[in-house]
Amino acid sequence: MNLLLLEQNDIVEPADGDVPGRAIIRGRRLKHVQDVHKAAVGDTLRMGVLEGEMGTATIIRLEADVLELEYTLGIQPPEPLNITVLLAMPRPKMLKRTFQTLAAMGVKRIVLMNTYRVEKSYWQTPWLKPEAIREQLILGLEQARDTVMPEVILEKRFKPFVEDRLPAMSEGMRKLVAHPITDIECPRQVAEPVVLAIGPEGGFIPYEVERLVEYGFECVHLGQRILRVETAVPVLLSRLGC
Numbered sequence: 062m063n064l065l066l067l068e069q070n071d072i073v074e075p076a077d078g079d080v081p082g083r084a085i086i087r088g089r090r091l092k093h094v095q096d097v098h099k100a101a102v103g104d105t106l107r108m109g110v111l112e113g114e115m116g117t118a119t120i121i122r123l124e125a126d127v128l129e130l131e132y133t134l135g136i137q138p139p140e141p142l143n144i145t146v147l148l149a150m151p152r153p154k155m156l157k158r159t160f161q162t163l164a165a166m167g168v169k170r171i172v173l174m175n176t177y178r179v180e181k182s183y184w185q186t187p188w189l190k191p192e193a194i195r196e197q198l199i200l201g202l203e204q205a206r207d208t209v210m211p212e213v214i215l216e217k218r219f220k221p222f223v224e225d226r227l228p229a230m231s232e233g234m235r236k237l238v239a240h241p242i243t244d245i246e247c248p249r250q251v252a253e254p255v256v257l258a259i260g261p262e263g264g265f266i267p268y269e270v271e272r273l274v275e276y277g278f279e280c281v282h283l284g285q286r287i288l289r290v291e292t293a294v295p296v297l298l299s300r301l302g303c
Contacts, residue, residue, distance in 0.1 A: 064206040065108040086128040109208040138208045142167035149176040149261035153186035164201025174216040231256040236278040243280035
């Protein structure tokens, strides 16, 4: 945890200009401060307010079950990555890590979509419950020192999504689909907004690629090696924009 992220219900007194705020922390974050930071009263921590600014916090009380902080703000969160990720629903055990990676790398809109090679059972995982998604995104934000929560959209039907909602979602953006069977290399450091489609293990089937191309997507590759989704995600994002 590189950033102690406060939520509104943690705040006892909000910071106001030069006047410090006060917050009380319990649970997982308290344990991390105790066990990992090994902090003590008087120590200073990097902190931020969810959907707000970042700053520093000084520990004014630290007990077994409570951490009280005095904090100041004034630092803006990092710029978001101007990439919308369309991700074929991965295996549930990979989903948690992928959410954390996407949040840590600055993606602010994530669309989990169904494709032919996505097992139907994947959509039944408890890791898709809103509270479970939120927990993993928070962990990614804490890792990267960010405060802005990504939006997650679930699209369980490929064809209606691509035909009815994707055109408006991707209007004015460069559209790319990661697909190994193409001669075009994935571009580097793209300045314009991007919509990036990443398939499941085994890739998109030809029909899905054809539909995406029909709606303006370019097929791009990362070279001769075929990567797992959990590896391809950070590689693609780093190449395109980080």
